[in-house]
Structures are given as C-alpha cells and as structure tokens.
Amino acid sequence: MSNRVIAIIxxxxxxxxxxxxxxxxxxxASLSNENEQNFSIEVDDSExxxxxxxxxxxxxxxxxxxxxxxxxxEFKFSSNGAGDAxxxxxxxxxTASGSSISHQFTSSGTFLITATSISSDKVExxxxxxxxxxxxxxxxxxxxxxxxxxxxxxxxxxxxxxxxQSIQGFVQVEHDGSSES
Numbered sequence: 001m002s003n004r005v006i007a008i009i010x011x012x013x014x015x016x017x018x019x020x021x022x023x024x025x026x027x028x029a030s031l032s033n034e035n036e037q038n039f040s041i042e043v044d045d046s047e048x049x050x051x052x053x054x055x056x057x058x059x060x061x062x063x064x065x066x067x068x069x070x071x072x073x074e075f076k077f078s079s080n081g082a083g084d085a086x087x088x089x090x091x092x093x094x095t096a097s098g099s100s101i102s103h104q105f106t107s108s109g110t111f112l113i114t115a116t117s118i119s120s121d122k123v124e125x126x127x128x129x130x131x132x133x134x135x136x137x138x139x140x141x142x143x144x145x146x147x148x149x150x151x152x153x154x155x156x157x158x159x160x161x162x163x164x165q166s167i168q169g170f171v172q173v174e175h176d177g178s179s180e181s
Contacts, residue, residue, distance in 0.1 A: 038081035039117040039124035048073030049133040050108060056140040064140075072104035075130055083119025108134040 051071040056064045078100045079086050088096045090103050091111040105111060114127045 037124045037126075039083070039115075039126050040080045041113070041115045041126045041128050042078050042080070043113070043128055043130055044076040045073075046129070047131040047133065048075060048105075049135050050105070052134060052136040054136075054138040054140075056138075070106075072106065073132065074102050074104050077101045077103065077113065077115070077128075079115055079117065079126075081117075083117040083122070083124070085118045087116050087118075089114045089116075105130075105132045108132045 050073055051069075053069045055067045055069075057067055058064045077088065082099055086097060086099050088098075088101050088103075090096070090105070090113050092105055092107070094103070096103065103113075110129060110131050112127055112129050114125055117124045117126075
C-alpha cells in the first residue's frame with residue numbers, strides 16, 4: 001500500500017429487525033494525505049555578493065566626478081514537480097513567473113523567496129532563503145593638483161544601509177613630497 005494513500009476498509013454489520021435479519025456491507029474508502037506535495041524549488045547558490053565601487057576621477061580641473069559601479073549577483077531559481085503556472089515572490093517587492101527564473105537583489109540582506117504552483121486540481125507553495133552580501137570599494141583623491149592642494153576632506157560613500165553590516169577597510173595616503181601639501 002502506498003504511503004501517500006491511507007486505505008480505510010471497514011465492514012459494517014447492520015442488524016435491523018425491520019429487515020428481518022442481518023445485513024452485511026463492505027465499504028472501501030481512500031483518502032489522500034494532504035500534507036505531502038511534489039512541488040519544490042532550488043537555487044544555484046544560497047549566498048551571493050553584490051559588488052559596489054566608487055572611484056573619484058580628477059582630470060586636474062578641480063571638478064571631481066564620481067564613477068559608481070554596481071555588479072549584482074545573479075541567483076538562478078528552478079522548480080520541480082510544478083503545475084501549469086508558477087509565480088515567484090522574491091521578498092524584495094518584485095515578482096516573476098515561469099518554471100526557471102534569474103533574479104538580482106539590489107540590496108543586501110536575507111530574503112525568503114516563495115514560489116506558488118497552480119494546476120487544475122491544486123495549489124502548492126514552496127520557499128527557500130538566500131543571503132545577499134555586499135563588498136564595497138572606494139578610491140578617492142583629495143588633492144586638486146600638486147601645486148595648489150586644498151587639504152579638503154574626502155568623503156567616501158560606502159552605502160551603509162540599515163541592518164547588520166560589517167564595514168572593513170583602510171585608507172591609503174600618498175604624498176608627493178611637496179611642502180605645500
């Protein structure tokens with residue numbers, strides 16, 4: 001007997017004086033176990049890292065320009081045993097549909113991804129958790145030019161957001177040897 005089906009077999013003996021004797025009936029009933037499901041989801045990596053870099057470009061015109069670059073980790077999600085339609089909720093305000101989906105998270109954190117499989121006879125859901133980290137890099141020049149240093153402060157934007165984060169790094173200072181700087 002399958003572990004998915006619970007078979008209930010019972011014999012009912014009905015004694016009734018109205019019918020003048022004993023009536024024997026056999027009743028077979030099958031109930032499916034509603035707790036089991038075939039639908040599941042997978043992700044290629046449960047943890048990924050977004051890269052952020054800020055480079056201050058100074059062409060010698062006293063007008064620094066910031067070049068900011070983001071490289072977002074791409075997670076690849078797939079489903080198994082799905083029905084006719086699959087929808088995905090990535091836990092960051094975005095959704096998608098399809099049996100296999102790629103997604104990039106724009107912020108770091110822990111996200112619970114939920115997929116829903118819909119077929120003609122049932123609706124099933126499955127969830128999986130991913131962690132998105134961030135690695136940041138900044139390079140800045142606080143000297144306008146070697147002949148007229150400003151000694152200004154350089155602000156390095158590390159994109160620190162709310163939540164648990166670790167910011168590590170160092171500041172490297174180079175001096176051209178001029179007494180004016």
